[in-house]
Amino acid sequence: MEEKLFKAFKALGEPTRLKIIKMLSVQSMCVCELSAVLDMTQPRVSQHLKILKEAGLVNESKEGYWVYHSLNRESLHRLWNQFLAFLDADLRNLEGYEExxxxxxxxxxxxxxxxxxxxxxxxxx
Amino acid sequence: MEEKLFKAFKALGEPTRLKIIKMLSVQSMCVCELSAVLDMTQPRVSQHLKILKEAGLVNESKEGYWVYHSLNRESLHRLWNQFLAFLDADLRNLEGYEExxxxxxxxxxxxxxxxxxxxxxxxxx
DNA sequence: AGGCTATATAAGCATATGCTTATATAGTTT
DNA sequence: AAACTATATAAGCATATGCTTATATAGCCT
Incomplete structure (x- = not known):
């Protein structure tokens, strides 16, 4: 639980990735479009998208040799709910807090x- | 706006700080108590608390030579609301997206x- | 004042991160 | 098959981050 939480927050806690997320909130885009719109090198965009995908915040779908990326709003809400649940949880119900x-x-x-x-x-x- | 957002998320996106936040969700504590409960060196706790305070997520109040820290739940909710507002905002209403x-x-x-x-x-x- | 206790800050180090350039891979078209 | 487009991955580098140990600062007590 905590692992997922902090990885998702970490993914959000970086200016370039926040920009990418904002662009994807406007519309789905492939890497080359993001790269063009944000005026960033393609590997830079690819690498950040990888992190966002691993955090589950962004979905991808292939179309030809384009890979379209879209914001996973569902997972954003889940993230926040899980975080609130984490804060509200009794320590006895959390792993790794025995000590x-x-x-x-x-x-x-x-x-x-x-x-x-x-x-x-x-x-x- | 974005600056604040990514700094807050960055503050949350680190395992030690998440643990500290969780402990503060249980009760307010001073540095030495956090240090004892989490079994971490005092500077380590101090340094993380500084980051959390700068992100506005944690409040402090001095009591004798103890400095008590408490979770600022209000700012957490504000953070998320601002993030959602950022996602929903029209690009024309955001600074730094002219290009x-x-x-x-x-x-x-x-x-x-x-x-x-x-x-x-x-x-x- | 001098000795506590708690906290903050500094210095140093190892690892992580973000970026660039270069290259590999995957899919498409001719 | 060869050329082309998009994407992924790798290598290398500079900076950032998190931790430790050592030291400074601040408040309290005798």
Whole structure:
């Protein structure tokens, strides 16, 4: 889950790819069209599209020797929903948070720290 | 607009930061607590928090010498709404797409290409 | 003031990323 | 088959990123 999330966000977190996504939001395009419209070299566009496809954000369909790319809006919404679900999830229901869960419950048991905090709070009022 | 968008996504597109965000979704924490719970060095946590703060995703409040960090859920929703607005926006309303807009309208005027495409389509049916 | 505690920042390093140029692959047309 | 178009992939390079260790800064306490 987290793997997919951060890869998708990473794919979105790059200016060139955001531009490509914006262009694809206007209309589906093949690599050469994107390359022409954005005034970028073809390999540059290809490489970014690969990343976007791997993140599931862009679909492709071949037509002759053109490869048309379209924005997968469905997957965008799914991404955000999964992210919100991730944020709302109880730690006990997430993989890989066993240690964190345990250490989190031990956090407030340090009496010395608690005392210090209370003092500071008292001083601030 | 785009600048903010891709920086926020970039901030989210990193596993350590996603973990930090998840922990902050459970409760506000200071650096030392995050450091302890996630079992990471303090500078590592500090540096990531800085990025998250710069992206506006995390708020901080000082309490004694502790600096408490909390997830800014409001800004998360704003981020997504702005992203959707960016996708829906007409190119004419976006900064920095003047060239693209022009080249896009010129795309379909290449008759040779259009002819080729039509032939291919005909052959494929 | 001096000694704590927590946090921020800096320096250095290894790896990742984005780009370019060059080349390979796939499909189309003649 | 040969030439052509579009795309993918590879190699190489410069910069960015994430981490560690070391050090500086800031706030609190005795």
């Amino acid at each position: 964190e869960l345990q250490k989190l419950s031990g956090l407030e048991s340090n009496e010395k720290v608690i005392a210090t905090k209370e003092k500071i709070r008292a001083n601030n009022t | 693209e807009l022009q080249k896009l309208s010129g795309l379909e005027s290449n008759e040779k290409v259009i002819a080729t495409k039509e032939k291919i389509r005909a052959n494929n049916t």
